[in-house]
Amino acid sequence: MLEELSVNNYALIDDIQVTFNKGLNILTGETGAGKSLLVGALGLIFGKKGSPSFVRQGQDEATVTALVDVSDNSEAKQWLLDNQIKFDDDLIIIKRTIKNSGRGSQYIQGQAVLREQLEDFASLLFDMHGQHEHQSLFATVNHRKLLDKYGRLNDSVVKLYNKFQEILQLKNELSVMETEEGGLELKIQHFEKAIDEIDSLKFEDGEEEELDRELKLLRNTDKIYSLLDESLNYTSGGKGIVAYLKNLTLSLEPLIEFDNIFEGILKRVKDSYYELDDISESLAEYKRNIDFSPEILQFKEERLSEIYKIEKKYGATIKDVLNYSIEAKKTLENINSIDSNISEMKARIKVEQDNILDMARELSQKREMFARELEERVISQLKQLSLPNVRFVVDINPRKDKTGKTTCGPWGMDEIEFLMSMNPGEPLKPVKQIASGGEISRIMLALKSVLADVDSVGCLIFDEIDSGIGGEVALSIGEHLKELSKNKQILSITHLASIASCGVNHLKVKKSNNGSKTVTEVIKLNGEERVREIARMLSGDCNEASMNHAKELLGIS
Numbered sequence: 289m290l291e292e293l294s295v296n297n298y299a300l301i302d303d304i305q306v307t308f309n310k311g312l313n314i315l316t317g318e319t320g321a322g323k324s325l326l327v328g329a330l331g332l333i334f335g336k337k338g339s340p341s342f343v344r345q346g347q348d349e350a351t352v353t354a355l356v357d358v359s360d361n362s363e364a365k366q367w368l369l370d371n372q373i374k375f376d377d378d379l380i381i382i383k384r385t386i387k388n389s390g391r392g393s394q395y396i397q398g399q400a401v402l403r404e405q406l407e408d409f410a411s412l413l414f415d416m417h418g419q420h421e422h423q424s425l426f427a428t429v430n431h432r433k434l435l436d437k438y439g440r441l442n443d444s445v446v447k448l449y450n451k452f453q454e455i456l457q458l459k460n461e462l463s464v465m466e467t468e469e470g471g472l473e474l475k476i477q478h479f480e481k482a483i484d485e486i487d488s489l490k491f492e493d494g495e496e497e498e499l500d501r502e503l504k505l506l507r508n509t510d511k512i513y514s515l516l517d518e519s520l521n522y523t524s525g526g527k528g529i530v531a532y533l534k535n536l537t538l539s540l541e542p543l544i545e546f547d548n549i550f551e552g553i554l555k556r557v558k559d560s561y562y563e564l565d566d567i568s569e570s571l572a573e574y575k576r577n578i579d580f581s582p583e584i585l586q587f588k589e590e591r592l593s594e595i596y597k598i599e600k601k602y603g604a605t606i607k608d609v610l611n612y613s614i615e616a617k618k619t620l621e622n623i624n625s626i627d628s629n630i631s632e633m634k635a636r637i638k639v640e641q642d643n644i645l646d647m648a649r650e651l652s653q654k655r656e657m658f659a660r661e662l663e664e665r666v667i668s669q670l671k672q673l674s675l676p677n678v679r680f681v682v683d684i685n686p687r688k689d690k691t692g693k694t695t696c697g698p699w700g701m702d703e704i705e706f707l708m709s710m711n712p713g714e715p716l717k718p719v720k721q722i723a724s725g726g727e728i729s730r731i732m733l734a735l736k737s738v739l740a741d742v743d744s745v746g747c748l749i750f751d752e753i754d755s756g757i758g759g760e761v762a763l764s765i766g767e768h769l770k771e772l773s774k775n776k777q778i779l780s781i782t783h784l785a786s787i788a789s790c791g792v793n794h795l796k797v798k799k800s801n802n803g804s805k806t807v808t809e810v811i812k813l814n815g816e817e818r819v820r821e822i823a824r825m826l827s828g829d830c831n832e833a834s835m836n837h838a839k840e841l842l843g844i845s
Contacts, residue, residue, distance in 0.1 A: 289310065289746045289747055290354060290777065291308060291356065291357050292355040293352070295326070297343060298329050298342055298344060298352060299341075299808075302805075304809055306326075307812070308777065309777075310773075312773035312791045312792055314782060314795065316795075316796055316821060316825060317796055317799075318824075321799045322798075322808030323797045326781075326808075332386070333354045334411075336407070338392045339386070340386070340387070343386055343388040347388070348388060349385050349388065350386045351383065352384045353383045354382045355381055356380045356381075358378050358413070358746075360744075361744050361746055364412040367408070371405065371409075373397050374397060381397060382396055382409075411745075412744065412745065413746065415749065417732060417751065426719065428704070428718075431704045431705050432699060434735060435662060435704055437739055438662050438739055439654055439657075441654055441655065444647070444654070448647050448699070449699065451644050452696075455637060462633045466630060476620065479617075482613065483613055483620075485598065486598065491598075491606050491609065495595070499592045499595070509578060519571050520575070530564050530565050533557060536561075537561060540554045541554060645696060648700045648701045649701070655684060655702055659704075663681060666731075666734050669738060672767075672768055673733065673764050673765060673768055674760055675730060677710065678710055680706070681706070685702070686701060707719070729754060729765075736750075736772075748779070749779040749780075750769070750782075752783060754783070758786075762784045763786045765787055769790060770790040785823075785837075785841060786841060788825060789822055795813070796811045796817075820835070822838035822841055823835045823838040826838060
């Protein structure tokens with residue numbers, strides 16, 4: 289429920305504070321007084337887009353603040369919790385600012401929010417309908433939404449929609465799998481050839497390095513043999529180092545009896561003798577084992593050439609080539625399982641499609657049930673609004689594809705349209721083809737009244753929906769609004785005295801000029817002031833007849 293509205297520097301509004309009551313709140317005023325400005329200010333609270341033109345001339349920014357009671361609105365409270373907005377009691381402050389630079393901001397409980405968030409939150413608090421919104425009733429897509437709202441079917445519709453999106457995703461995945469399957473034969477041939485080629489060579493890790501070493505020796509056998517001969521000449525034989533060291537030990541041994549120092553020297557010479565003798569033997573052994581064969585050289589060169597070729601195709605090293613073979617085998621396993629995966633995906637899609645059809649059929653059954661109920665209640669409301677002969681039908685037909693086959697869409701398998709007949713004997717036709725402006729107003733009011741029972745929104749706002757009607761019809765609309773206001777807070781901006789007289793809180797929008805500026809203000813009317821306003825609405829002035837008529841409408845003796 290809207291408790292208070294404060295508007296500062298908005299268009300012609302300088303600074304006003306308006307207090308609203310429970311029940312039916314009436315806003316009246318002469319044409320051009322600024323009632324539309326108040327509606328515009330309310331629109332900012334509802335999250336509508338702002339404009340620099342809203343800012344009063346000479347001011348930096350316009351500000352609109354609303355105090356809202358959410359004590360009876362569990363959905364609004366849950367929204368606040370979901371968005372981590374703290375509230376200690378049930379009174380919530382919404383603030384909107386629009387700067388003349390074009391920038392703006394919005395706050396809920398002092399916390400900055402996006403405009404879209406404010407719009408989302410406000411939709412749980414307010415339902416606004418104006419004379420220019422009748423066209424929404426002409427859009428067939430809104431008929432389905434209204435029926436689902438009435439039947440509290442939105443949760444079921446959202447679940448169906450989400451399921452529908454899931455199955456679209458599965459179908460996309462299936463399409464990708466089938467596309468991949470179409471080009472897999474070449475991949476299979478490539479990987480099988482690579483695996484056979486790599487496996488046939490029976491590579492061993494480190495083989496390339498060993499071949500490089502062996503070929504280096506084989507290609508330089510003559511040079512190695514010659515250098516070994518030269519080295520052995522220095523170490524062995526009668527004139528070699530080993531022989532000289534042997535003779536040196538024989539010369540040093542007698543010197544020990546003269547001085548013990550020669551023991552250490554002799555040991556060092558003997559160590560050198562044994563070490564060099566071992567080196568000489570190792571060189572000789574290496575020379576004896578040299579086995580040069582042109583066939584072995586050719587074999588190893590061919591083997592290394594094969595390694596280079598395979599590395600050029602599949603990896604920089606043998607290790608990389610072997611890893612390529614491992615990954616190729618894994619890929620082939622995955623490819624071979626694609627047929628199975630496609631079959632599984634098709635089976636899964638079939639199950640999900642069956643589930644969607646079951647959900648859609650159940651939703652259709654519920655829509656049929658609530659459609660009949662909605663028809664009865666809307667007709668009842670329209671009779672109270674002086675449309676006694678109206679026929680109202682919620683027409684539900686199967687949804688068809690281009691071939692004429694019944695199909696299911698994201699919102700179900702139903703095409704829903706409101707049909708009406710205003711007079712006996714007239715055929716049912718779409719609403720937009722048969723209803724006048726005044727009749728459309730009453731149809732919208734009837735729908736709003738019926739939906740109010742199933743909606744947690746606490747405040748309904750009607751902006752001159754009584755345009756184009758008068759007389760007894762206006763009286764019936766006034767009584768209807770009064771009855772509706774027993775369970776909802778109603779704000780009705782009206783130009784009809786018969787409707788204005790039904791309110792419990794009468795507010796007059798007035799424009800005045802003090803010589804330097806024009807301002808719009810809102811005045812709460814009581815007693816004689818209200819009688820005079822009702823009289824003005826009746827006849828344009830406050831003569832005795834109009835004053836008496838006004839008192840009669842207000843029930844004042």
